[in-house]
Amino acid sequence: MVEGQPWWQLRLRKRGYRATLGRKAIIEFLSRSWKHPSPEQIYLTVRRIYPGIGLTSVYRTLEVLEHLGIIRKLVFGDGRSRYEISGGPRWRYHQHLFCVKCGKVIDYQSYIEEKEKLLNKIGKALSKKFSFKINTHQLHFYGLCKKCR
Numbered sequence: 728m729v730e731g732q733p734w735w736q737l738r739l740r741k742r743g744y745r746a747t748l749g750r751k752a753i754i755e756f757l758s759r760s761w762k763h764p765s766p767e768q769i770y771l772t773v774r775r776i777y778p779g780i781g782l783t784s785v786y787r788t789l790e791v792l793e794h795l796g797i798i799r800k801l802v803f804g805d806g807r808s809r810y811e812i813s814g815g816p817r818w819r820y821h822q823h824l825f826c827v828k829c830g831k832v833i834d835y836q837s838y839i840e841e842k843e844k845l846l847n848k849i850g851k852a853l854s855k856k857f858s859f860k861i862n863t864h865q866l867h868f869y870g871l872c873k874k875c876r
Contacts, residue, residue, distance in 0.1 A: 734814055735797045742795055752777040753788050754812070757798055763809040763823075763832045803867060805830060826872035833872070842866070 735754050736746045744750075752773045757764070764772070770785045789810060792798045799813040803825045809832065822842070824833040850861050 735792075738795055738797055738814075744791065744795070748777055749773075749780045749784055750788055750792065752780065753785065754792065754797060757810060757812045760811070761834070763801055763811055765807050765809055769810065801832075801865070801867075803830075803832070804869070823867045824872075825867050825869050826875055827869050828871055828875040831872045831874075 739746050766785050770782045774780050793800050798810050801809040821834045821836045
């Protein structure tokens with residue numbers, strides 16, 4: 728990391744993007760959040776810090792940041808996209824449990840090594856069978872949280 732520049736700023740500049748105030752506000756919010764916010768939730772929080780931002784700008788910024796690998800878009804099948812940071816000092820590799828009743832999202836890190844070995848094996852088999860180059864994947868478990876059971 729270049730002295731004084733966060734990891735995400737280097738990634739933006741390397742790909743020809745500027746570190747605008749809106750991008751900075753969104754990235755900083757997601758870096759502090761553990762709640763997997765929707766674009767609307769991001770907008771409502773970020774506009775308090777950066778009043779000039781609009782909801783459309785938030786959507787466009789999220790697309791750019793996801794494309795650059797700075798954030799991850801999470802789709803749980805409930806019609807709402809959610810986001811989380813995908814790098815930096817606080818980020819850790821994890822997966823998600825999704826409650827289909829209340830929408831709660833739980834991060835988990837258990838069994839990561841075993842899961843990765845299994846998914847790599849499945850990915851290689853799928854790539855070979857379908858001549859398909861897999862870039863990434865998402866694994867979510869759906870069910871009911873303790874409160875909703």
